[in-house]
Amino acid sequence: MTDTREATTDRDKALVESFLVHLERERRLSSHTVQGYRRDIVLLFRSCGSTTLEDLDIAHVRRCIARLHATGLSGRSLARTLSAWRSFFSFLMRDHGFVHNPCVGIRAPRTTKKLPDALSPEEVARLMELPTDDVFAVRDRAMFELLYSSGLRLSELTALKPADVDFDDATVRVLGKGNKTRVVPVGRFALNCLRDWLARRNSVARGNQSVLFLNHHGRPIGPRTVQQRLSMWSRRQGLTQHVHPHMLRHSFASHVLQSSGDLRAVQEMLGHASISTTQVYTHLDWQHLAKVYDAAHPRAKRKPAKTST
Numbered sequence: 001m002t003d004t005r006e007a008t009t010d011r012d013k014a015l016v017e018s019f020l021v022h023l024e025r026e027r028r029l030s031s032h033t034v035q036g037y038r039r040d041i042v043l044l045f046r047s048c049g050s051t052t053l054e055d056l057d058i059a060h061v062r063r064c065i066a067r068l069h070a071t072g073l074s075g076r077s078l079a080r081t082l083s084a085w086r087s088f089f090s091f092l093m094r095d096h097g098f099v100h101n102p103c104v105g106i107r108a109p110r111t112t113k114k115l116p117d118a119l120s121p122e123e124v125a126r127l128m129e130l131p132t133d134d135v136f137a138v139r140d141r142a143m144f145e146l147l148y149s150s151g152l153r154l155s156e157l158t159a160l161k162p163a164d165v166d167f168d169d170a171t172v173r174v175l176g177k178g179n180k181t182r183v184v185p186v187g188r189f190a191l192n193c194l195r196d197w198l199a200r201r202n203s204v205a206r207g208n209q210s211v212l213f214l215n216h217h218g219r220p221i222g223p224r225t226v227q228q229r230l231s232m233w234s235r236r237q238g239l240t241q242h243v244h245p246h247m248l249r250h251s252f253a254s255h256v257l258q259s260s261g262d263l264r265a266v267q268e269m270l271g272h273a274s275i276s277t278t279q280v281y282t283h284l285d286w287q288h289l290a291k292v293y294d295a296a297h298p299r300a301k302r303k304p305a306k307t308s309t
Contacts, residue, residue, distance in 0.1 A: 012045065012053070015096060016041055018095070020038060027178075028178060028179050030178075033177075036084075037087070037088075040080070040081045040084035043081060047068065048064060054098065056102045058102050058104075058105065061082075061085070061102045061103050065106065069108075069109050075108045078108035078109060082107075082108050086103040086104065089101040117247050117250060118255075119248070123239055124148055124248075126238065127237050127243065128144060128145060128189070130144075130233060132196070135203065136204075136229075138193070138197050139200075139213060139214070141196075141197075142194050142213075143221075144233070145189050145190035145193045146172070146194065148190075149189065150190070151184065151249045152172075152184070153176065153245075153246070153249065154223050154246065157226065158211070158213065160174070160213070161212055162198060165212070167191060167194075171184060182268070182269075185269070204216075204218050213226075223245075227245060230243055230245060231244070249270070253270055
């Protein structure tokens, strides 16, 4: 097999486009997710060489996955790719007369699961000590506090509108993955910072802007700008590790779980479709408990007494 083929025939292109329309209109996936599927399907055509879609069997797919793994793709990436291929063939069977799915029963190679990085409560507190005499520092603190207070994804934060924040109920309405709406509690610190920002927002806005957070030009702030501002402030506040928006989401989840032990509640607030996705934070919680035990338990580090013979 060669790795040069793409969906070059009219029929292949039509099948791919039909699948992507299905993802967007029937499954209501975001444009970002649909583009990820497109990249994975392009990878399928490149990997299967001259073999047609109908002729692909489980042996072909296994060889494709083995070759991709040899190029350095992680098990997690390969699992996502396999999932996209499996969905593609399921769609072809449902709507285009294909008789088998060559991806069924294949698992991606396992890789060591890396626990998500999280800040300590003390590091979060240090990060949030931003000046109050600069309108964009006020905006940044409101964004960071909300990311940490409610565990929002970056895309969810930048899409918020002022009306999505309910100060009376102390909640925020979020449009998450799969166009699913959830309502998440907002803490006191975040609410106060949001009030400060909203009091100054109109001095920044250019025109009739509907989103909550605006950039230096008075337009909707972009994800990249949020990332850059968070990285800049974390360095200025003396944090040694690279801090990114998703780290604040991880910190929220691990700190709430440490305090409450309620995995289902954390799942709801994060907007995870499956609790298995949330369970990674139980490992973070265990790490925290182990550190506390080692530091506090009187027998945790005591060496056993020598016995005389």
